[in-house]
Amino acid sequence: MKKSLWIHALFLVIILSGCTSTETTARTEYDLESAVALNLSILVTDDLQIRRSTLFSGEMTKLTLNMINLAEVYFNDLRAILINADDLNPVAEYDYVEFIQPNRSNAFEWELTAPRLGVGEVLILNDIRARVYYETYSTALKTLLLRPPGNREYFITYSESSKSPIKLYFDTSYDSATTLPDNQLKNFTVNLVLYNEFVGIVDYYDNSYYSDNYIKSLVLAVPKELIFYNYADEFSPWKKFESNDSLEAERLNINPALLELYDYYYVEFKKIDAYSSQYDFEDLCSILLMTEQEIQNRNIDELRNIITQQRRVLWMTKGFTKINVLRFGAPTMEYDTEVNLMARIDYSYSQDFGGSGFGAVIYGLG
Numbered sequence: 001m002k003k004s005l006w007i008h009a010l011f012l013v014i015i016l017s018g019c020t021s022t023e024t025t026a027r028t029e030y031d032l033e034s035a036v037a038l039n040l041s042i043l044v045t046d047d048l049q050i051r052r053s054t055l056f057s058g059e060m061t062k063l064t065l066n067m068i069n070l071a072e073v074y075f076n077d078l079r080a081i082l083i084n085a086d087d088l089n090p091v092a093e094y095d096y097v098e099f100i101q102p103n104r105s106n107a108f109e110w111e112l113t114a115p116r117l118g119v120g121e122v123l124i125l126n127d128i129r130a131r132v133y134y135e136t137y138s139t140a141l142k143t144l145l146l147r148p149p150g151n152r153e154y155f156i157t158y159s160e161s162s163k164s165p166i167k168l169y170f171d172t173s174y175d176s177a178t179t180l181p182d183n184q185l186k187n188f189t190v191n192l193v194l195y196n197e198f199v200g201i202v203d204y205y206d207n208s209y210y211s212d213n214y215i216k217s218l219v220l221a222v223p224k225e226l227i228f229y230n231y232a233d234e235f236s237p238w239k240k241f242e243s244n245d246s247l248e249a250e251r252l253n254i255n256p257a258l259l260e261l262y263d264y265y266y267v268e269f270k271k272i273d274a275y276s277s278q279y280d281f282e283d284l285c286s287i288l289l290m291t292e293q294e295i296q297n298r299n300i301d302e303l304r305n306i307i308t309q310q311r312r313v314l315w316m317t318k319g320f321t322k323i324n325v326l327r328f329g330a331p332t333m334e335y336d337t338e339v340n341l342m343a344r345i346d347y348s349y350s351q352d353f354g355g356s357g358f359g360a361v362i363y364g365l366g
Contacts, residue, residue: 043075043100043132043165043200044068047107048353050128050360055114057365063090065130065353066107069100072163078134080108083352085128088112088360108132117364125359129352133213137253137346138162142170142190146225146330146337149181157338165349166202166215166316167195170341171323177330185227185329192220192343194322200351202316213348215314216269219252220326221262221342227329231265235302237310238265253344262342267313272303279303316347 047066055061063082069075078097082090090110097106108130117123143157157175161167171191179186194215196202202213220238222228231238241254241264249256254264272284279298281287287300295301316322326341 043134043351044070045353046105048130048358050112050358053360055360055362057114057116057362059114061112061114061360062093063110063112063128063130064107065109065132066105067097067100067132068105069102071136071165072102073136073138074102075100076135078106078132080130080132082110083129083131084125084359085110085112087115087123087125087362089115112360114360114362117362119364121364123362123364125362127354127356128359129354131350131352133348133350135346135348136164137344138164138166138168138194139344140168140170140192140342142172142341143175144172144190144339144341145176146186146333146339147176147178148333148335149179151336152178165196165198165200166345166347167193167197168343168345169193170343179330179333181332183332185331187229187327187329190326190328190341192324192326194316194324194345196316196320198351200349202347202349213350214269215316215345215347217252217266217346218314219254219264219266219344221254221258221264221340222328223262223339223341225330225337225339228263228265229327229329233309235305235309237267237306237313239267240265253346267310269314270310272307275303275306 045065045067047064050061050063052059052061063085065080067078076099078100080092080095090112093109093111095108095110097108100106115123139162140160142159145155145157147153153176154174155176159170161169169192171193174188177186177188202215220228228238230236231240241249241252243249246256252264252266254266272287276282279300279302281290281298281300287295290298290300313324
């Protein structure tokens with residue numbers, strides 16, 4: 001590949017990995033009443049206010065943001081920043097919450113100080129936003145019925161998805177499948193669907209200075225009766241969990257008690273820099289300075305393919321539906337056998353509160 005073409009192919013990866021950065025300015029307003037009416041499972045507020053929205057030079061006030069978790073999952077490591085409020089010299093009193101469990105609330109608070117303005121001067125700040133970052137997860141389960149050869153009677157089976165900002169679920173055109181005789185493999189596919197149900201951000205392009213929003217990992221539990229073909233693909237991003245390390249299992253949220261029944265496969269988000277020692281480069285941007293021979297010697301094309309496949313599985317953006325096609329094989333079943341597919345994604349999310357019309361008016365006194 002010509003170096004110019006290589007640089008072009010790498011450009012997208014570099015954006016995703018931090019060599020360049022942009023700032024997301026998406027804005028969303030929430031209120032508890034509308035959230036309850038629509039049965040939204042999301043982080044919402046019932047109180048966003050500046051206690052005194054009309055100030056004079058040097059006066060102080062407070063901005064408060066009370067958050068409520070209406071989901072079925074914990075929201076963890078919540079951090080909040082103010083945007084478009086620098087003129088009020090915000091000082092955070094509470095800008096971090098360890099977690100908010102379902103149906104509970106917690107608050108953030110900032111102290112604001114009006115700037116000094118001359119007599120007759122007026123400063124209008126009407127687009128102040130509080131951006132809240134947090135970590136959370138989604139889970140899904142799907143029961144499939146594997147039938148003996150010749151038994152084509154159809155049954156609808158069970159499925160479930162947790163209520164959380166990103167909906168995760170299995171989608172099949174059939175819930176039961178008739179296996180083949182003589183130990184032939186019955187091949188079939190299952191779609192693993194991710195959908196951002198709300199207007200918060202989970203997006204590789206959100207390279208704000210504070211935190212990135214992205215899917216950190218996807219873990220798939222496959223019953224031992226099934227063969228998972230995706231794992232054997234060339235440059236497959238899927239890794240099989242084969243460790244006896246309980247800490248590693250805990251990190252990936254794998255239940256060790258189920259390892260006798262399930263094979264676990266996972267994909268983790270890794271930036272290019274995480275591969276620096278394996279592929280012998282100093283940092284991300286140094287790749288752009290490599291000659292064609294150096295690129296070939298370090299097998300950077302293989303790295304590009306690995307990163308590309310990783311992104312294809314984990315890519316997710318605002319308001320976007322992501323479908324991963326999972327390919328399986330099932331051997332001959334002598335009797336009806338129910339098997340469960342399970343999945344979990346752990347991800348970062350951010351939401352904006354306030355925005356257009358929210359702020360303060362400052363009058364100068366000299």
